[in-house]
């Protein structure tokens with residue numbers, strides 16, 4: 355069981371953030387297995403989000419600063435239907451490469467959700483309510499995965515998260531391969 | 543309680559008598575499809591997890607169709623095709639449609655049916671969200687990521703959560719002469735929203751659907767994902783059988799939804815009441831009628847992709863374009879090489895489609911995804927600046943066809959063609975009535 359809490363700064367986005375905004379198609383050509391080249395995914399993560407909607411409420415905040423490949427933010431807080439659009443696994447992968455540990459959104463597009471879990475990239479938590487208007491980019495957050503709950507240290511607020519449900523075993527194993535090995539479906 | 547078509551396919555493939563929405567089941571996979579964007583990372587995960595010498599579970603069930611970034615000088619994009627080529631050789635794969643050979647096909651979701659890989663009752667996964675297109679054949683088909691694809695390559699299995707089914711029933715005989723399947727699906731997406739079917743099946747049924755050709759049914763199921771759907775499906779019938787039988791002798795089993803199957807919801811439409819639809823920037827559910835947008839100025843028109851670049855789409859466009867000089871740059875991109883050949887052999891009042899398009903001033907590209915998803919900067923038809931485009935493709939999120947500053951309106955090939963003739967968004971009924979007279 356992963357019990358260590360996830361902590362870090364919030365990066366806030368609106369609704370229907372699709373995979374072309376998460377990683378524009380022109381960047382899908384880089385290798386994900388080459389240790390140097392894959393860093394480019396961190397550099398371009400969320401680069402397709404219109405500037406005024408990037409890092410709400412103020413906007414005009416890039417996830418990753420110019421000339422860097424890792425972000426100072428760790429937890430994405432978004433409104434509905436995060437990750438809609440294409441099936442590209444480069445989407446959760448680029449966020450992980452940028453240093454994102456978890457996402458909190460009231461709802462996800464299913465392929466993005468599944469890719470995040472099966473690939474073991476990051477944990478997609480469902481919030482009971484839309485938190486994108488309550489949390490501001492830069493707020494210090496902590497996810498307690500036991501409850502589960504999201505604590506906003508900057509504002510002194512706590513919000514409910516939904517239990518992971520049927521994917522919990524795969525999340526805790528660290529992805530579909532680890533899960534299948536634990537259950538004897540794939541040789542160790 | 544009965545089961546839906548989708549539930550029956552998932553039950554059979556997981557070795558159960560019945561399944562119900564919410565069940566997590568491991569299914570046996572009949573076909574896995576991948577392409578040049580997601581194939582290389584899937585292959586690298588496959589080798590990482592199963593070893594350098596690992597062999598795929600069943601080479602007859604793996605289909606590799608490069609189609610996304612084909613006619614580009616981008617070195618990374620070309621390297622991806624090299625990775626596929628090396629893997630096909632290493633694994634001795636019979637179903638690899640290599641670029642630069644006469645096997646090259648073009649857009650995977652149209653190539654799969656053309657080559658006989660979409661068979662009723664089967665389970666097909668593909669590393670592309672529009673894999674749901676194949677549901678038009680009464681198949682369970684959905685998009686997955688690279689890790690899941692690598693898992694299937696090694697095991698032939700994948701877990702699936704059984705989806706609830708939303709049923710869309712179409713009354714009214716055949717499609718009115720000015721409507722296309724694209725209008726139907728844009729109307730539905732506009733009504734339920736881009737997350738209106740999240741994690742659910744969209745089943746299209748009723749006499750209005752049975753009257754559609756296979757190509758039209760594919761346009762519907764293709765865009766199930768634009769409403770967040772897990773899959774889109776149409777019950778197989780004589781039309782399906784005829785199409786599939788002409789392309790493969792593999793046996794298949796047809797499934798139908800039981801009369802007492804349980805649905806999440808049922809939605810009723812009458813084809814005769816629908817009108818030409820448009821999705822405004824920047825979301826497929828931002829609906830308007832073509833009539834409401836009459837006069838919106840355009841810079842470009844684009845007809846292509848898995849949803850709007852089939853032969854019947856070009857026949858429709860040619861009906862309107864014939865005899866006109868177009869007011870704006872218009873790009874024609876056949877989805878596959880078979881369709882590209884069709885542009886030369888198919889005629890309208892004695893003139894091949896390709897000549898109709900050339901005489902009108904269209905630019906004609908090679909079979910591939912081309913500008914449907916932007917791609918490298920030298921991609922044919924890509925929107926590189928603040929342009930306004932009307933397109934027969936399926937997505938218009940910011941930056942989808944290239945520049946974030948561009949605006950994309952989605953519409954049927956009829957509406958795109960009518961707008962190309964006038965240079966502003968135009969309801970195609972004006973032209974269609976002309977043709978009838």
Ligand code: SF4
Pocket residue numbers: 610649650651670672846847848849910911914915935936
């Ligand atoms: S034509 Fe467009 S939507 Fe279809 S597979 Fe290619 S990029 Fe995707």
